[in-house]
Each structure stands twice: as C-alpha cells, then as structure tokens.
Amino acid sequence: MTKQTWNATQYALNGRFVADLAGGVIDLLDARPGEHILDLGCGDGALTAKIAASGAQVKGVDSSESMVAAARAVGIDAQVMDADALDFDHEFDAVFSNAALHWMRNQDTVLAGVHRALKPGGRFVAEMGGHGNIAAIQVALLAVFSKNGIDPARIEQNYFPTPASYESRLRHHGFDIHYIELLPRPTPLPESGMSGWLQTFRSGIFQQLPEAERESALKETVELLKPFLCDDLGKWTADYVRLRFLAVAL
Template identity: 35%
Template sequence: MSREWNSTAYHRLSKPQVGWGKKVLSRLRLRGSEVVLDAGCGTGRLTAELLEALPKGRVIGIDLSGNMLRLAREHLARFESRVSLAHCDLLHLPFDNVFDGIVSTAAFHWVLDHDRLFAGLYHALVPGGWLEAQCGGGPNITRVRTRANSLAASREFAAYFADFREPWLFQDAESAAETLCHAGFIDVETSVEPALTFLDSAEHYGEFVRNIILRRHLENIPGEFERRRFMARLTEQAAHDDPPFSLDYWRLNLRGRKA
C-alpha cells in the first residue's frame, strides 16, 4: 500500500480538517516557547497555525509521505529555523524525552497499531509533557465506508479487492483511553464527537472522497476508467442522501500527560 498522498489536492481540499484542527489547537495553553511535535503534519496548514501560537518556540513536523512534506516545506518556509520537517513513521519514532508537547490532527486513524503509536509518543515527551490530539473515531464515515465496501465486494470490482483490508483504525473513547493509560499517560481524557460535513457539489464530493477518504481503496483499481466508475457509483448514491454529498464524520479527541 502506498504511503503517498496527492498533496496538492489535500492542501486545496482540507478545509474540514483545518477547521477541526484549529479547534484542537484552541485547547492548548501555551507559554509560547515550547518545543512541540506535529505528528502527521501533512502539508503543514495546521503546523503554521501552531507556529504562530509559539512565537519563541519550535515545531518538528513529521510525516510518512514525501509529497506531503515537500508541500509543507514550501508552505512553512517563512518560519525558517523555528520549524524542522522530517520523513518519519509514527510507528518508529526515534525521540526520547524531547518534546514539551505533541499535537496531532486527522492522522492517528491511519496508523493501525495504537499500542505501539502511543508508547512511542509517550517516550518522545519530557516529564510533564502533554499530548493533545484528534483523529477519526467511533462510527466515523460509516455511510461511505459501508458503500465502498459493498461496491468493492460486488462482481464489478471484487477481483481488485481480494486481499484488501481497510486502512483505518477508528477507536471509541473508552478503548482509546485504555490504550493511552496502557502506554503510561496520566490525566487521560477522551471523547467522540460528530462532525457532519457538507460538500457543495458532486464534483467536490468525488474529489474529496477520492483523494482523502478512499485513496487506498482506489489504489487497488488498476485503470483510470474503472476508478472513475467506482467513484461515479459512490457519488450517485451520495446525491440521494439528505442532505446530498454529506459525510458522517466523527472525531476522537485524545488528551494525556507524561508524569
């Protein structure tokens, strides 16, 4: 499975993620001089917001996608030496006692081993360091997920999805809290909230779902003609939803601290 994203499309389409992420950042109580990790920074739209809130601080942004990091480098150039970007897998974090805080938005559900992920994040923090994060959770995107899975199992497309496994882990609030505590975090708080999202046209819906939600599904379909057919079927179904072209997003909020 590819680690890559269409970063140009993500940068342009990620208004919902940026909106959710800004709410997460608004919960931080910063002195302004902290060293913070942005775990799964993508194209850096929220990393920039974080840097604005840390006039004397530094941010290290890490991501698995080279495309995302290339765009983030351009987007964050104005912050010069206050930001560093690194190609790094969240499951292989090389940091020990480095960060005052860790922020992550819309990334953790792409990582399928949360025990290992949270253990690595815990090690990366200094004592007293904090984690403030959000990712998909609970019944996130059930509607499009169910439709994509039944389309993938249909006679038309089944041959392409023989060994396919969904690329996400959507934990509920209780199991996420347990995983955080198990990794060593204290003062753990988790919650799941709805984030129903409306896209304004069939074209917008198709682009968004193709490049963000179902990018891994689409990679299994070899030809562009067939990929378009898969997306056309889903878009047609979404046109009949009430309201049309809406996505039943749910966000899992995660907070914890290292003793």
C-alpha cells in the same frame, strides 16, 4: 489493508477543511511561547504554522514526502518519518496530532514512541476519527468493492476507536487521561463534493482496481451515497465523528 498515498496539491484543494475545523484541538493544546512541540502527521504544515505562531518551537513529521515538501516550502521545520519509527527521547513539552492517528496502523508502537518523545508531564493532544466516523461512506465502499471481488479487509484503511478503547490503550502506554470525548461533526465538503473526497482520502482503495474500472466504481460509490449525504442543492456533507483527547505522560 492498502496504503493511502497523498498529493499535497490535491489535498490543499479537497482537504483544507480538515485544518480549518481544527480550532478546538488547537485550543486544547494551548501552546505556550518557548515550548518544544512535535506535530505528528503534520501534513502540509497548515496547523504547524498556527502552533508556531504562539511562540512555541514546533517540529513536524509526516510519512508523505509530498506533504513534507509542502510544509518545508512555507518555512516549517519538517522531516519525513513514519509514526511507528519515532526516534525522539524526552525532547518535547507536547505532542500534537490532528486527523492523522487514525491512519497509523501500529497504534501501540506509535503510542510508545509518543510517550518516549515527551518529557515527564508532557501533553499528548490529538484529534482523530472516532467510532462511527464516515460509516455511510465505509458501507458504500464495501458494497461497491466487494462486488468487484476485493476482500473487505483490503477496503478499510482506518482505525476509529471508541473513547473507552482508546483511553485503555493510552493508559497502557503510560498516559493519564485528562479529557477524552467523541464529537459528531457533520462536515460540509468543498465544491468537488464526494467525488473529490474519495479521490483525495480513498485513492489507495481505488488503485486496487484495474485502471479502466476505477471511474465507474467511483461514480457508483457517489450514487449510492447521494440520497444520504447530498442535499437538494447538491451540497455534500461527510458523516464525520471525531475523537479528541488530552493525555499527560506519567
């Protein structure tokens, strides 16, 4: 498995829809004035700022220096920190995470750290990629990169669990599950289409290829997906499926 890298400017152009579609999980968080909330995988702080507007005191952490710099530039209290190295001790009323958990490789370490960061009775509210997320995109990438001699184990970067499997994992780490649901969400992409999506969210995979071969591999992946995810007007829709949950630390 290769490591994904992030560029805050590129993400703002091609990935802003991720934050724009997070209204449901923000509502589920129901942040209250005076609460202390940790935004895990805060990115460029777009949602951190929305949470802070409730009157809550919000801290953001992210593993990407580029993203944290962008969040700080708009006044967010953010720091670079790996999700599997959380060092908080019963400090937060809630931990929030959107579109970040599925990038985290050491799930059990992450969940243990989240539980430790929460006060007893604290809320863990998150949305992540769920079972079946970007299935067509994954199959197309597998076809292209396997042909180029890349081990399939190095192609997939994410963890997309079923509700039952993630509920079991959460319970193992001391959470009571109040709500968990798989939500199909076909997602229209911006003008950059599938090419922009792949260059933003799968840059780490393409970097495994020699530089001279990356452009042709990108074009081949886009062409494989075009009959299934692009309409007659040239508009692309990604085959997203999200897993949303509310868990409480016991």
